[in-house]
Amino acid sequence: MPSPDRKQLIPALHNIATQLRIDSIQATTAAGSGHPTSSMSAAEIMAALFFHVLRLDVQDPARAENDKFVLSKGHAAPVLYAAWAELGLFPREHLLTLRKFDSDLEGHPTPILKFVSVPTGSLGQGLPVGLGMALAARVEEQPYRSYVLMGDGETAEGSVWEAAEVASFYGVDNLCAIVDVNRLGQSQPTMLQHQMGVYQQRWAAFGWNVLVVDGHDLDQLLGAFEQAAATQGRPSVILAETKKGRGVSFLEDKEGWHGKALNKEEAEAAVKELQAQFVPSEGAKPMPAAPAAARKAAAKTAALPAPKFDKPMATREAFGLALAALGKLDGRVVALDGDVKNSTFTEDFQQIAPNRFFEGYIAEQNMTGMGMGMAAAGKIPFLSTFACFLTRAADFIRLAALAKSNLKIVGTHAGVSIGEDGSSQMGLEDLALFRATPESLVLYPSDPVATWRAVELAAGHQGLAYIRTGRPKSPLIYGAEESFAIGKAKVLRQSAGDAVTVVAAGVTLPEALKAHDELKKEGIAIRVVDLFSVRPVDQAALLACAQATHNTILTVEDHYRAGGIGDAVAEAVEGAGVRVLRLAIEHIPHSGTAQQLLHAYKIDADAIMEQVRAAVPAAARR
Numbered sequence: 001m002p003s004p005d006r007k008q009l010i011p012a013l014h015n016i017a018t019q020l021r022i023d024s025i026q027a028t029t030a031a032g033s034g035h036p037t038s039s040m041s042a043a044e045i046m047a048a049l050f051f052h053v054l055r056l057d058v059q060d061p062a063r064a065e066n067d068k069f070v071l072s073k074g075h076a077a078p079v080l081y082a083a084w085a086e087l088g089l090f091p092r093e094h095l096l097t098l099r100k101f102d103s104d105l106e107g108h109p110t111p112i113l114k115f116v117s118v119p120t121g122s123l124g125q126g127l128p129v130g131l132g133m134a135l136a137a138r139v140e141e142q143p144y145r146s147y148v149l150m151g152d153g154e155t156a157e158g159s160v161w162e163a164a165e166v167a168s169f170y171g172v173d174n175l176c177a178i179v180d181v182n183r184l185g186q187s188q189p190t191m192l193q194h195q196m197g198v199y200q201q202r203w204a205a206f207g208w209n210v211l212v213v214d215g216h217d218l219d220q221l222l223g224a225f226e227q228a229a230a231t232q233g234r235p236s237v238i239l240a241e242t243k244k245g246r247g248v249s250f251l252e253d254k255e256g257w258h259g260k261a262l263n264k265e266e267a268e269a270a271v272k273e274l275q276a277q278f279v280p281s282e283g284a285k286p287m288p289a290a291p292a293a294a295r296k297a298a299a300k301t302a303a304l305p306a307p308k309f310d311k312p313m314a315t316r317e318a319f320g321l322a323l324a325a326l327g328k329l330d331g332r333v334v335a336l337d338g339d340v341k342n343s344t345f346t347e348d349f350q351q352i353a354p355n356r357f358f359e360g361y362i363a364e365q366n367m368t369g370m371g372m373g374m375a376a377a378g379k380i381p382f383l384s385t386f387a388c389f390l391t392r393a394a395d396f397i398r399l400a401a402l403a404k405s406n407l408k409i410v411g412t413h414a415g416v417s418i419g420e421d422g423s424s425q426m427g428l429e430d431l432a433l434f435r436a437t438p439e440s441l442v443l444y445p446s447d448p449v450a451t452w453r454a455v456e457l458a459a460g461h462q463g464l465a466y467i468r469t470g471r472p473k474s475p476l477i478y479g480a481e482e483s484f485a486i487g488k489a490k491v492l493r494q495s496a497g498d499a500v501t502v503v504a505a506g507v508t509l510p511e512a513l514k515a516h517d518e519l520k521k522e523g524i525a526i527r528v529v530d531l532f533s534v535r536p537v538d539q540a541a542l543l544a545c546a547q548a549t550h551n552t553i554l555t556v557e558d559h560y561r562a563g564g565i566g567d568a569v570a571e572a573v574e575g576a577g578v579r580v581l582r583l584a585i586e587h588i589p590h591s592g593t594a595q596q597l598l599h600a601y602k603i604d605a606d607a608i609m610e611q612v613r614a615a616v617p618a619a620a621r622r
Helices: 009-031 036-041 043-053 074-087 092-097 126-139 158-170 196-205 218-230 264-275 315-329 347-352 364-376 387-402 430-435 448-460 508-521 539-548 565-573 594-600 605-615
Strands: 068-071 146-151 175-181 209-214 236-241 333-337 357-359 380-386 408-412 441-443 465-468 490-493 500-504 526-530 533-535 552-560 579-585
Touching: 009 036, 009 043, 009 074, 009 092, 009 218, 009 264, 036 043, 036 074, 043 074, 043 146, 043 175, 043 218, 068 074, 068 126, 068 364, 074 092, 074 146, 126 146, 126 158, 126 175, 126 364, 158 364, 175 196, 175 218, 196 209, 196 236, 209 218, 218 236, 315 333, 315 347, 315 408, 315 448, 333 347, 333 364, 364 380, 364 387, 380 387, 380 448, 387 408, 387 430, 430 441, 430 465, 430 533, 430 552, 430 565, 441 448, 448 465, 490 508, 500 508, 500 539, 500 565, 500 605, 508 526, 508 552, 508 605, 526 539, 533 565, 539 552, 539 565, 552 565, 552 605, 565 579, 579 605
Parallel strands: 068 146, 146 175, 175 236, 209 236, 333 357, 333 380, 380 408, 408 465, 441 465, 500 526, 500 552, 552 579
Antiparallel strands: 441 533, 490 526
């Protein structure tokens, strides 16, 4: 039986849940598409959360002190939008613009809306994001809690269990997951359907506080949320047994209705059936409590002093030093590692700011989602691992871009130059991945100084940024006072008689400089450009260099041919009559020393000289 203080609350919440169902049906019918039945199964969960459990400033949905909510089952967007309309953020009539081109109520939630932190709907991402938000609260001892509403079908995603084990390991008791176990997937029933005991065993095995409830029983839901909030030392999950299409007889627990809007006649019949379910309710409509007061903000700066490098150093090591230096100055900076901190040198950051360092272990999807959540909570997360392993997190990276997330990703051990570890460890697709990611910043430093400044630039840039670093020691090319800028290349060697422009970055830049010196002895002058900023690319500099060198550019890169430096340069000079020659990795590489591999795959100084000689007629030589 409900406790005395809930006797008045539960009828009111029941009526709100009923209205959320009606709104979900009417919005999707107006749109002619959408997911009404998936929204309807979660109506009581949403009513309990938004009108009693969450602490929210309704007039400021993006307020930092608000409790966090992630609708991981993003296809149930209609019920989320209906909840905010019921809270009074916008008129209920606006729900009827769902999925329209000129509406902010898209088919799945996006951060166009102030109450949405990250885009969702690519299932399995919400829990890692919510975990990141909960960990961000820990950094500054903020009192907000993080809630994630998931579908039962998405628990088949490995990223859910990556997040589950890491959340348990860290004892994140301000995180509460809710699984809407409505039994039916898109094309068929889910694997476990309503086997609540099996779900319970699985979550318990990961160390979570597990609460199994009837997801349509508001008294049980409210009790579970109270228990979750009172639980210390471990995260909580509420397993809510529900029925898809709840409340409408011809929809409830029926297959074939996933992602299907009702037609006008069906909608009218469904709404009539739901309207009959309203009950008498006393008192004012329940509303969420206000969030706690703001805490003191972390120190903010993205500027670094001049670096102090006096010897060759791998760019990955310079990254570690730069991140540690930045961490001392800016309390917003956090670091996430994938059990490679002694190779990416993020252990330097861990030493100076252990409370802002998070070991994600070998779970790159969850680590990226955690970074997205931390960024949404106001942090500047730097996530690093071997460049090759970032492809495991490609879908998370894609959604981070859609969120315009302030996430910084550093790929180390890029290219064949890592040497003997072999092809499975060689990041050769990463530039293509990040160049194809909307509005991303891609920096490719070639020496320790450039790396230091790349970290500084990425930290100060608002949005997703990628820095590519390497394993071998890099010679010092730049002095400590050298300045770098986003979207700008560096012309390192030039003369009036240059025959070809050679564009390189990373490990191939020293090779280009060697080729310059050797070709000069043969009477062939080449212009050498450090691309540095791969995206945005320095179109003006590339065109000017091409025009000065017989409209010929040679790109050389430690990356597969598709999507890397060559494509970036070719796109920049397209239509200008510039011939772009390319040296890149054309075949699946083999183990060997770095220099052996650069030579074997024709991206070293010898290959550059050979290509230049072939491109420059004898008459053009001095």
